Amino acid sequence: MAATEQRAADPGVDPAGLATRLSRLTLTRNLGIALVAGVVLLLISNALSPFDNLQLATMAYTFIAVAGLSLLTGLNGQVSLGHGALMAIGAYTAAKLFAEDPGPGWPLLAVLLAATAVTALAGVVIGAAAARLRGPYLAGATLALAVALPSISERFPDFLGGSNGLTIIPPLPPSGLGVDFALERWHAWIACLGALVAFVVLANLVRGRQGREWRAVRDDEIAAELCGLHVARSQVLAFVVSAACCGLAGGLFVVVTQLAAPGAFPLALSVSLLAAAVLGGLGSLGGAAAGAALIVLIPRWSDDASAALGLTTNVQANLALAIYGLLLIAVVLLAPRGIAGIFGRAAHAVRTRWESQQMRRHERRGEVG
Amino acid sequence: MQRFLDLTLDGLASGAIYAAVALSLVMIWRATRILNFAQAGMLMLTTFIAWSILDAGGGYWLAFAAALASGFLLGAVVERVVIRPVEGAPPLNAVIVTLGLLVVLQAGAGMVWGNQPESFPAAFSIQGFELFGHTVPFSRADLFAVIAVAIVLVLLVVLFRRTSIGLQMRAAALAPDVSKLLGVRVGRMFTLGWGLAAMVGALAGVLVAPSVFVSPSSFDAILVFGFTAAVVGGLESPPGAVVGGILVGLALSYMSGYFGSSTVTLGALGILVAVLMIRPNGLFATSHTRHV
Numbered sequence: 001m002a003a004t005e006q007r008a009a010d011p012g013v014d015p016a017g018l019a020t021r022l023s024r025l026t027l028t029r030n031l032g033i034a035l036v037a038g039v040v041l042l043l044i045s046n047a048l049s050p051f052d053n054l055q056l057a058t059m060a061y062t063f064i065a066v067a068g069l070s071l072l073t074g075l076n077g078q079v080s081l082g083h084g085a086l087m088a089i090g091a092y093t094a095a096k097l098f099a100e101d102p103g104p105g106w107p108l109l110a111v112l113l114a115a116t117a118v119t120a121l122a123g124v125v126i127g128a129a130a131a132r133l134r135g136p137y138l139a140g141a142t143l144a145l146a147v148a149l150p151s152i153s154e155r156f157p158d159f160l161g162g163s164n165g166l167t168i169i170p171p172l173p174p175s176g177l178g179v180d181f182a183l184e185r186w187h188a189w190i191a192c193l194g195a196l197v198a199f200v201v202l203a204n205l206v207r208g209r210q211g212r213e214w215r216a217v218r219d220d221e222i223a224a225e226l227c228g229l230h231v232a233r234s235q236v237l238a239f240v241v242s243a244a245c246c247g248l249a250g251g252l253f254v255v256v257t258q259l260a261a262p263g264a265f266p267l268a269l270s271v272s273l274l275a276a277a278v279l280g281g282l283g284s285l286g287g288a289a290a291g292a293a294l295i296v297l298i299p300r301w302s303d304d305a306s307a308a309l310g311l312t313t314n315v316q317a318n319l320a321l322a323i324y325g326l327l328l329i330a331v332v333l334l335a336p337r338g339i340a341g342i343f344g345r346a347a348h349a350v351r352t353r354w355e356s357q358q359m360r361r362h363e364r365r366g367e368v369g
Numbered sequence: 370m371q372r373f374l375d376l377t378l379d380g381l382a383s384g385a386i387y388a389a390v391a392l393s394l395v396m397i398w399r400a401t402r403i404l405n406f407a408q409a410g411m412l413m414l415t416t417f418i419a420w421s422i423l424d425a426g427g428g429y430w431l432a433f434a435a436a437l438a439s440g441f442l443l444g445a446v447v448e449r450v451v452i453r454p455v456e457g458a459p460p461l462n463a464v465i466v467t468l469g470l471l472v473v474l475q476a477g478a479g480m481v482w483g484n485q486p487e488s489f490p491a492a493f494s495i496q497g498f499e500l501f502g503h504t505v506p507f508s509r510a511d512l513f514a515v516i517a518v519a520i521v522l523v524l525l526v527v528l529f530r531r532t533s534i535g536l537q538m539r540a541a542a543l544a545p546d547v548s549k550l551l552g553v554r555v556g557r558m559f560t561l562g563w564g565l566a567a568m569v570g571a572l573a574g575v576l577v578a579p580s581v582f583v584s585p586s587s588f589d590a591i592l593v594f595g596f597t598a599a600v601v602g603g604l605e606s607p608p609g610a611v612v613g614g615i616l617v618g619l620a621l622s623y624m625s626g627y628f629g630s631s632t633v634t635l636g637a638l639g640i641l642v643a644v645l646m647i648r649p650n651g652l653f654a655t656s657h658t659r660h661v
Contacts, residue, residue, distance in 0.1 A: 079461055081468065129642050135460035136404035137645060139468075140600070143406065144593045144641050148634035155631045267589055271472050278465055315480045318585075322476035328469030332462050333454050 068245025074283020077218035082142035084270035090250025115251030123243025150262035165261025281340025382511035384618020389573035390595025409592035410474030412574030444567025603651025
């Protein structure tokens with residue numbers, strides 16, 4: 001795992017032609033993965049019930065936010081407990097731009113782009129502050145952000161709808177898909193498409209020059225600065241990319257739930273995003289997908305389990321949260337690199353075993369010859 | 370003018386409570402370089418224990434003592450079980466573990482006591498004092514809070530400055546390896562430090578409960594205010610934490626009085642960011658070094 005990363009991350013010694021070909025290869029490979037994933041998601045979505053499609057859509061936008069956080073923490077070393085608040089910024093932007101009662105709203109694509117852009121802009125401001133903070137200080141400041149931001153909507157009840165929030169008219173599927181095409185399926189398609197776009201953009205950033213810069217800054221800020229990297233700029237850019245992901249996720253949240261309200265973005269949301277990123281393995285996009293899927297499925301499983309076991313509503317309402325918390329602690333203490341780390345280790349073990357077998361075979365052939 | 374005085378008195382009372390939360394954070398930060406995000410959950414749990422005793426018909430002072438005792442126990446157990454493995458590990462690990470613990474405690478309390486806020490009585494009357502024919506927003510309960518926090522601060526100073534245990538605790542925090550060689554039980558000192566810090570947190574929980582009510586997440590904002598106070602005071606010194614607590618209490622009281630109570634958490638965020646940007650080592654820092 002580490003060896004391949006080194007090879008991909010070190011094209012400077014190669015001739016320039018090879019370097020460009022390599023980068024093009026990464027892009028085509030990521031596009032290929034996204035295409036295959038898109039086809040699989042389409043097939044899955046067609047097979048699922050409306051409720052399951054809703055869950056798929058939830059997973060898709062959760063993945064975008066988790067991937068942004070995982071990249072920020074795993075690749076750039078900045079921890080944020082405020083990503084739920086960033087999602088709220090994207091969600092409120094989207095809700096303001098979608099059709100409200102008087103007059104038509106913006107088209108869907110424009111709304112999502114605007115939600116992404118506005119949240120990225122907020123990311124510039126927060127990122128500039130964050131770049132000066134370290135570890136626990138940054139965590140504390142972003143915690144304050146997560147606790148403080150939802151109260152803004154109560155300060156401006158006319159503009160942001162107070163504690164009831166804003167509701168929108170959901171974007172309807174195009175008539176070409178048929179009259180009885182499920183709304184949830186259409187929303188799942190939109191969310192999955194957003195997730196795939198985010199995946200391609202992030203995967204290319206991670207593999208490329210920018211990803212290398214972020215890792216260098218994460219590992220040793222002073223060494224990175226001595227190498228001529230602009231540490232603060234790199235950190236702010238990482239925060240902006242991460243915030244943009246949350247903005248898109250927030251915009252898609254509004255598409256799927258038709259609601260932007262302070263109650264939808266509590267501290268628990270930020271914690272569950274962090275739980276997903278840590279559980280999947282910080283810095284890994286595949287891990288982010290696994291983590292996002294798990295934090296959407298865990299409440300469903302825990303509901304089923306507590307219904308089957310006849311637990312009280314108090315227990316049922318809090319079981320999923322308890323599981324997130326226990327997972328956070330357990331992963332850090334037992335498997336710090338998360339699901340991606342476990343899979344990476346298994347793959348590494350298989351590969352070394354295969355290589356040593358090859359070598360032994362080669363030696364034997366050498367003896368005979 | 371009268372309004373300004375009222376807000377000042379109100380700020381002093383809440384500032385004393387923020388100071389107690391800040392103290393509990395600072396004590397742990399000094400000893401183990403860990404910012405204890407679980408503090409909000411720990412003081413919530415101890416306050417719920419006190420509430421249960423009151424609910425079952427026990428007296429206020431029994432509940433008060435139970436909160437402090439369970440706080441000490443909880444802090445010590447938390448340190449031994451989940452914090453010990455991440456001491457000395459990268460800071461991110463401790464951040465994630467304490468956050469996970471916060472969530473576990475909140476979910477656990479929700480399972481036992483439900484998510485509905487419960488009211489909690491004050492130790493003394495919350496009727497404001499009469500001064501020159503005017504009722505000021507400063508009651509016997511507020512006076513008790515200020516005095517209790519002052520007593521805690523004095524006790525802590527005496528403990529750290531005048532006793533052998535205090536000296537050992539400071540040594541363990543400052544130079545764990547050397548202290549170990551000299552026979553200080555460093556691990557035990559950390560456990561004791563966490564227990565004492567959680568006890569101070571439990572005091573803050575019981576003092577603040579009448580005004581915020583008791584529910585699993587009702588102390589999140591108190592954690593943010595306490596953290597802000599600790600940062601204002603420099604996160605290193607207990608007296609700094611107390612001064613920071615009073616300053617933050619005053620600032621938030623003025624903000625709430627003049628701009629509406631929904632701006633309070635935003636105000637704390639503003640103070641926090643401003644202090645971290647301009648004087649990252651707190652208002653009272655004299656010099657700062659960063660090891661390379």
